[in-house]
Amino acid sequence: MHELSIMEGALAMALEQAQQAGASRLHVIRLRIGALSGVVPEALQFAFEALSSGTIAEGGQLAIEPVPARFWCEPCRREFQADDLLSACPDCGTPSRDLRAGRELELASLEIE
Numbered sequence: 272m273h274e275l276s277i278m279e280g281a282l283a284m285a286l287e288q289a290q291q292a293g294a295s296r297l298h299v300i301r302l303r304i305g306a307l308s309g310v311v312p313e314a315l316q317f318a319f320e321a322l323s324s325g326t327i328a329e330g331g332q333l334a335i336e337p338v339p340a341r342f343w344c345e346p347c348r349r350e351f352q353a354d355d356l357l358s359a360c361p362d363c364g365t366p367s368r369d370l371r372a373g374r375e376l377e378l379a380s381l382e383i384e
């Protein structure tokens with residue numbers, strides 16, 4: 272359960288930020304998840320529900336903001352969007368391994384009270 276430890280880390284960070292802000296409730300935790308991060312959003316939701324129980328985030332929401340994978344095409348000198356690692360530029364067909372976005376796994380924002 273890869274997602275459980277990821278959620279554990281993200282939740283700990285969120286709770287710490289909320290505590291520093293003097294919050295009594297954590298309503299929404301927003302995570303930015305890259306398409307190639309290898310994380311299953313449903314598993315994160317499940318982990319969030321299990322881990323938030325008994326904390327100020329209990330009953331709150333986990334919002335996932337997906338980030339599409341983007342690669343850099345050197346011949347065209349531009350970025351293109353793709354769904355997996357075996358990606359070729361839609362314009363010139365050159366395969367690219369130069370990943371510019373899509374591996375994100377980070378805390379985007381919190382809604383607290």
Ligand SMILES: [Zn+2]
Pocket residue numbers: 344345346347348360361362363364365
């Ligand atoms: Zn190209």
